Amino acid sequence: MLRRTTFASPVGTLALVVDDAGLVALLWPDDAPARVPLPVPEEDATHSVLAAAASQLREYFAGARIAFDLPLAPRGTPFQRAVWTALGQIPFGETRSYAEVARAIGRPAATRAVGAANGRNPLSIVLPCHRVIGSGGALTGFAGGLAAKRWLLAHEGVCNRDLFP
Numbered sequence: 001m002l003r004r005t006t007f008a009s010p011v012g013t014l015a016l017v018v019d020d021a022g023l024v025a026l027l028w029p030d031d032a033p034a035r036v037p038l039p040v041p042e043e044d045a046t047h048s049v050l051a052a053a054a055s056q057l058r059e060y061f062a063g064a065r066i067a068f069d070l071p072l073a074p075r076g077t078p079f080q081r082a083v084w085t086a087l088g089q090i091p092f093g094e095t096r097s098y099a100e101v102a103r104a105i106g107r108p109a110a111t112r113a114v115g116a117a118n119g120r121n122p123l124s125i126v127l128p129c130h131r132v133i134g135s136g137g138a139l140t141g142f143a144g145g146l147a148a149k150r151w152l153l154a155h156e157g158v159c160n161r162d163l164f165p
Helices: 048-061 078-087 098-104 111-119 146-155
Strands: 003-009 012-019 022-027
Touching: 003 048, 012 048, 022 048, 078 098, 078 111, 098 111
Parallel strands: none
Antiparallel strands: 003 012, 012 022
8 A cells, every 4th residue: 555745845745645555655745646556545644764865855955865765665676776776876966867777687788778767767766766867967958947956966066957948
């Protein structure tokens, strides 16, 4: 059974979703239901993993946390999960291109597929898909919107919020 709560953040109100195995999703305010298809979860702000996720997100946004330590249970194909695991290995304050992520998972020709899997990442911020940028350094699509991506990268010291229109 899925459980959820909401978390007010500097980049919008996020929905946190868990099951018995761990954190399943961190969803954006305007997330299309088809991006991370899930059954409707039950409200439960007291679930231990939801409470831990909210606490760690507060620390991250306060600048006191650079990595998350939560049980994760994203739902996806083996390829998607490989991409999402690679996202979790991008250090705080660094970026990678889609091509670099493709090479990291041993699929150097799969740059477009990596982009598609990145776009379906159900655990934005926790598995930091915002740290993936275009090969020329351009900001590219992001489920939370480019303003949120820009904010997150600036928060991590990667770029000045004003650098990217």
